[in-house]
Amino acid sequence: MTPTAIHHDDCRTRFIFDDMPVRGLHVRLENVWQHIVNQKNYPAAIRRALGELLAAGSLLSGNLKTEGTLILQVQGQGRLKMLVVEATSAHTVRATARWDETAAIGDNDSLNELLGDNGVFVLTLQPKEGDPWQGVVPLEGGSIAQMLTHYMKRSEQLDTHVVLAADDAACGGLLVQRLPEEILNDDAWAHVSTLAQTVTAEELTTLDAQHVLYRLFHETPPRVFPAENLEFACTCSRGKVSDMLLMLGGEEVGGVVAEQGSIAVDCDFCHEKYVFDETDVNALFGADIVDAVRQEAKRVQ
Template identity: 85%
Template sequence: MTPLQPAVAPADCRTRFIFDNMPVRGLHVRLENVWQHIVGQKHYPAAIRRALGELLAAGALLSSNLKIDGTLIVQVQGQGRLKMLVVEATSEQTVRATARWNEDAALGDDESLAALLGDNSVFVLTLQPKDADPWQGVVPLEGGSIAQMLINYMKRSEQLDTHIVLSADDQACGGLLVQRLPEETLDADAWEHVSTLAQTVTAGELTALDAQHILYRLFHETPPRVFEPETIEFACTCSRGKVSDMLLMLGGEEVGGVVAEQGSIAVDCDFCHAKYVFDETDVNALFGADVVNAVREEAQRVQ
């Protein structure tokens, strides 16, 4: 690997690398167009926008290990002003993300994640295969940042030395992960050297530079083998069919009641803000019965 002149970083790429002289692998991700599309969906306060961008970069990093067709869902849940951050990353190299928070509460631009989440916050990792039952792990949130939370989780669940650095600003989000290969012996001093170098990457470098520039800057003395980058895209998996399934789960009485009162029922997607509207004809067809009129007649009967 040779030094390169500063260049515009490619947008929306995930790059794998491995050290041939030691059992350490790594990943770099930088998302620009994808990130700007996500934050353009709603007005996120600065502190929540930063945390969501870091979690998005983390989800793109962790999903690289998906060995089956499916989706990795990474969530942070709290009971404070920030209720949830959620990222979904698929084996088809697509991502989506959103956050829920108390929109009436005051939020400082530099507030910590722990302060926003409040007590009893948890980290939830869900693997949803396309053709099998999901697997889910839930652990208490340990660490004051998304990166430290994930480092602690990886250490506890996989017993693998892992170092993660994450960053997000208004333009892009990025992340760097280095990890000891499983079932391989690694000298403690060698791991300390690699992880210490990884820690020197700055927030600005992660959001502005491509993998080649960052890896040269960090590891030019022992350059890793770098693989072809993978393109990450935004894609939402919402559909009218999925909303229909949700309405069926709510039941004819509840859905029919809303339509009887309001004339229709509308559901917005949290991720892409597509709106799905079901009127009286749609709802009755969905349930295979005149559930709206049944609710009206019941209301008249009890009056």
């Protein structure tokens, strides 16, 4: 394997070592990442953590065995409330974060400082067919990569090494993992994982897979599979918002419309705005819920 001049902006690349039971993935996202970070004015520390989680989700979704969606969430009770990434078997991703926008957030604040106490890492698999599966573990480690490594070891009993990076221009990641139910010499695994640890943040955000893998493993080159293109796609829809309003109930939705004339819901991922006026919500609930709210307000006055 020799490096080429090909430059991949939004690609995930699988590789495997033929002489040892170790597989891996590399990902680098540039255009997709730019689309996501331009949706909100993310503080630098949160932007960096979100980019790392996006790279992590893009890596892990490469191992999906069925059609569906992989959701990674990091939740806390500090200034940073939540990071969430969704990656699908159709090679699409989306990501967002929620935080206390009134709080001061330094550029170099650590993830643990931002999340505060009782943070959790949540991995959810929503197959296209069948029941969803979810794993929840306390946060361990001071970075997304460390949290993910601990999760894989604790929940799937798989030795995994992950390196992630994100800056203003791009995000990227590298994952190497022992194949399940295969015997691997500990020295061989230590050799591969140690080499993986030497990849730098700059290399992950600026170099394509061939350059990174050649730099790391040129003495024992892996077999590299064709790159897969990843794209940003949001799964929000007016129908899904309608379902959410139905769950809120006619009294609450009708009350908002009676007071404000309509109810508006913004998608947290793509900022698409869905507006429902009085006619819309009455049709949605199959009754004149807005007038019912107005009549009830008059009755109790």
